[in-house]
Amino acid sequence: MVKMLKNKLEIDPNEFAMNLIKSTVKEPGDTNQRFIKEQLTLYLESYYLIKDFNKLETSQFETMKHQQISELFDKMLVRRFNP
Structure with missing residues (x-):
């Protein structure tokens, strides 16, 4: 369900x-159709929310x-020109 790839979730x-x-549990007053619609809505909302989360995590x-590579190059340049 959850994978950690070198500090990436x-x-x-x-x-x-x-x-x-x-x-989720069906409420006593809910019809089957209403319960199924709520479950489908919940599934779709959570599915796309997690897809968005994964994209954000990747970016x-x-x-x-x-940024880390840039900082490393900056440090290398500073050391090269300021021995």
């Missing part, structure tokens, strides 16, 4: 959404990598 959107809807991870 990735969540499986399908598995997350399925576990979320499995935990932040890449930004951090680029």
Whole structure:
């Protein structure tokens, strides 16, 4: 469900959404149709929320990598020109 790849968090959107809807309980007054619609809505919202989270995590991870590389080059240049 959740993978850690060198400090990068990735969540499986399908598995997350399925576990979320499995935990919902039908209210006594709800019809089957209403309950199914609510579960479908919950599934879709959570699925796309996690996909967005994973994209954000990836972009932040890449930004951090680029920033760290830039800082490393800056340090190397400073040392080269200021022995």
